[in-house]
Amino acid sequence: IGSFFQEQPALKNPFLEDALLRAYLRRHLPQQAVFLDLSAFGECVAKEVDTWGRECEVNPPRLVHFDPWGRRVDHIVTSAAWKRMKDLSAQEGLVAIGYERSFGEWSRVYQMSKLYLYSPSSGLYTCPLAMTDGAAKVIQSVGVSPPVEEAYSRLISRQPERFWTSGQWMTERQGGSDVGSGTETVAVPQTDGSYKLHGLKWFTSATDADMTLTLARVQDRTGATTAGSRGLSLFYAEVSRGEDGKLRGIEVQRLKDKLGTRQMPTAELLLDGLPAYRLSEEGRGVASIANMLTITRIHNSISAAAAMRRILQLARDYATRRTAFGKLLRDHPLHMQTLARMEVETRGAFLLVMEVCRLLGREESGLASQLDTQLLRLLTPVVKLYTGKQAVAVVSEGLESFGGQGYIEDTGLPGMLRDAQVLSIWEGTTNVLSLDVLRCVARSSGMVLHAYFTHVQSLLAGVSNVSSVAPAVKAVAGALSELEAFVQMAAAREPGYLELAA
Ligand code: MFK
């Protein structure tokens, strides 16, 4: 009954739809090859990949514990679409671009721009890519040599049949934020210099990975280990099966039943003699995995900005198709004000993330000044905590702009909100990252803040018409004093940091 059917919002090429991204690249990386690649990839995302992402959601991974004859197999069954995402990621160089460095200091900006287009349609495949990128970065920092030489070449490969993804197994039952105290996994030395790991990893995402980096405590001859963070070392392990078809040294206990990110498996793993190699010096595990955290936190921020941009693109399109009170939504000033506010948040998030990507690219190309390096250290937790929170707010507002349809599962919209919610939890919660800001302020004896103030001052000095930016100047001044107040407050809460700063 009834002849009216609402036209659905259309997903168009996210690159051609994104004036800010194109303007940013025109200014900094005006390379035809980049524009052609992103334009073609954007088309592929809208026409093909988005459907795969949906398939990953509709066909979530499942765990098969036993084969029909009762043998333990622990097989994580993933959808065909999830597997296609892996091949596509290799072919499109979604990790490789950052390591090929064909565009010098701008290579990270190029790579992250591509991931930004991909993320909302990727069925969360950006999660394994983030960890893969982070693992490659760690290996690069500890030295690309056996036993990780082969793994490194696979992590950054563009050949689907060679490409590997990596896991990042840090969290245990006792501690995800406080891995230093919470890690119980032990590493038992073997006569050939390798180790066997025993413990339980409580959250392991994209568990169909080919390898992982993880933390454990090395046992001495008496079986004793060192407590706390200083007892942790970084290990590399391959996820493989023996001739009996069983996972070597791993039992998959169960898959997590999650609010969102359902497209991707997150497992609890029992490590029961997992063969592994130590990559860091003994006791330097946390410091060594920090490189991975930097990369995955930047990926997280890209995903957050991309989620905001995607919901806004759809909401804008919908506003040209949906009529209420006799006119299109786009002709209702109040509705447009809502979308405009979302646009401002999204632009702010995008520019902040891109600035961090730019700094990362400079550091990796050996072009970073001391100020750049300090800003990168300071802004990485800031951009992750800020965009993680904002993504939830903007995506939630975005759902409302579709009215009741924003709440209906098979539109694909509610999943965006569920997936956004994780962005402020994994890779460091908001408070833990706030303390990380404090950590880097204290450990640099305030130099990172000095770098920040200097940077902001130089940006303001470059503005010719000061009166036109007076509100911005005021806002920046306000933000600076807020930051100072925050540092003082956080330092008061964590006296240990005050001592360090002194
Ligand atoms: C779509 C994209 C998705 C992304 C992928 C998602 C899938 C994966 C999901 C995950 O969640 S993986 C698990 C992520 N876990 C975390 O993020 C842990 C959160 N907790 C922290 O970050 C804590 O702050 C930390 C574990 C690092 C605290 O450990 P400690 O041992 O108490 O820290 P401590 O003693 O202050 O620092 C130890 C060393 O590490 C120091 O170096 P030094 O010994 O040389 O001085 C620190 O400077 C260094 N360090 C710590 N954090 C750092 C860092 N260095 C650089 N950057 C940092 N952020």
Ligand code: FAD
């Ligand atoms: P807790 O550390 O117990 O934190 C609880 C609360 O206390 C938080 O609000 C936190 O902000 C607060 N808090 C903790 N310490 C402080 C402090 N010092 N000051 C103020 N507040 C504090 N981990 C992995 O290692 N690998 C993975 O692949 C992985 N995948 C995940 C996938 C999903 C979907 C989720 C939800 C999590 C995943 N995690 C993974 C785990 C994730 O990294 C942790 O859940 C996260 O780091 C928080 O740790 P926790 O759960 O132990 O919380």
